[in-house]
Amino acid sequence: MSARFVWKGAAIAATLAVFVGCGGSAPEPETDVVEVDMPEEVPVEVTPPARDDTVKYVDPNVEYRDTLQAIHFEFNKYRITSEAKPKLEAIGALLKDHPDWKVLVEGHCDERGTNEYNLALGEQRAQSTKRYLVSLGVRESRFQTVSYGEERPIDPRSNEQAWAKNRRAEFRVEAPGS
């Protein structure tokens, strides 16, 4: 069940920040971009499998909602914050206690920025959340990700408070027998 998963990517490295200067006068922001082992030359021909759309995810049962709560992100970032890590550790423990559950990680953004870029940013948030849980020992095959970009705000207002709430990853589960 708990097959050891070795991930060669950015889960640990994601906390590293790289600063890159540019020709302009405006400073570049701290970045999420990290050095990872990605050796392939492009173009690479790939044959991805079709997605499994049959899993019926639901909101977690009330007894698990305190644990499976949303985690939040900084503006235009997808790295896991120090506030989110203890929450993800509790989620990781819960998922290891329920090895038959499947998990949908939903990535969301605030309304600022273009919709297309926010779809990709929301996917990064879902993926980095998934990778952190995988690094804690949860099997990767139990996860699916979905990005809603800026299309599903929790708080529709246009202010800092609302934006902070809307930059998030949420969890839905398929929990047989629970």
Next chain:
Amino acid sequence: MSARAGRVPVLATLLVTVATAALAQEPIIDVSKRADRRIAIGVGRFETLTTEEVGSPAGDVVAFDLEVSGWFEPKRPGMLPPRAFEDWARLGAEVVAEVRQEGGTLVGAVRDAGTGDVLFRREYPSGRGESLRQRLHRYADDVVLALTGEPGIARSRLTCEWVPPEGGDKRVVTLDLDGFNVRELTGERALEVGPRWAPNGKSIVYTSFSSGFPDVYVHDLVLGARDRVAHYEGLNADGDISPDGRRIALVLSTDGNPEIYTKDLDTGRILRLTANPATESSPVWSPDGRRLAFVSDRTGGPQIWVMNPEGHDVERVTLRGTYNTAPDWSPDGTRIAYCALRSDGFQVQVVDLATREVTTVTDLGGCEDPCWAPDGRSILYSRKAGGRTDLYVTNLTERRALRVTRGDGRYSTPDWSPVP
């Protein structure tokens, strides 16, 4: 304004003889010699041509079309309509647009405001399946062509995301350039985002969540049927069909994070063009199909990059600022418009690919998702302001913003049809 009337005799000397009901082969007015000054055209209200299908006075339809073309400055009668033809010259008009209905036929003409001579006249009979509104657009395009020698854009169509006034999920719609004739593409009740025209104008690519996940579809406007072209794990979005119609560029996250791919629409062969832990999005083909612009945050904030369709020869295009997204190529392939976050908010900018010179097109903020007019003379974008999101067109010469949609719901992420 009245000083303009002094130019009328000059115009009269430029007249060429135009056979009625035939398009001019040479422009009546040599716009290249006018140093960007628009042709002042009187446009009455033509209240009697208000019909249900028009939805507004015919004069408003024609005036918008002529103004958005960028070649004309409509002079409107306001509260005191001209009582005599001579009054148009006093309003500053050089020429006067006239439309009327004779039986079922729309008759459109343009007269010289000074001499009264008919410069252009054409009949638009009913019975060709064209609504009165469509015939008014055709008349406006003919006026642009006859007077300037340049093709009009009044009959081009737009696609965008739309949320109706009562709220709900975004859905993909098509609409006329003047914001009327809004039609939902599918009638599905699922979140639909990011529509783009295929280069032949016959289908629209978009992302739908009807499976519960974002998938890329190609919707054939002629057949009214759609194909799902990408439904892999994670994100499937930002589809853009190549100019030769054979491949689609898109963003997939099936390999673990959002990367740029192409898929051959005949063979199904998929190539990954980026291999990078950064966020990649928004691939767009150059008009000649030899380059792809895209967004990547591999050096920090999101920036515009270009590469060839094999993923090689990668080059960063935007060198300033911390947030530049949503690229779109000019029709001649020499410039890219994009959305930039500046100290004054989100603005539309244009970068010249040869010189890297950047110009800012908008100044009001909240401006996102630019796309070029088919004639390359103006840029369409969405603007968020005061709880509303509408589409605007800004002419690149004067940077004058014209609102296209009228606040009946929220309109975003527009794309302009490639052909009228």
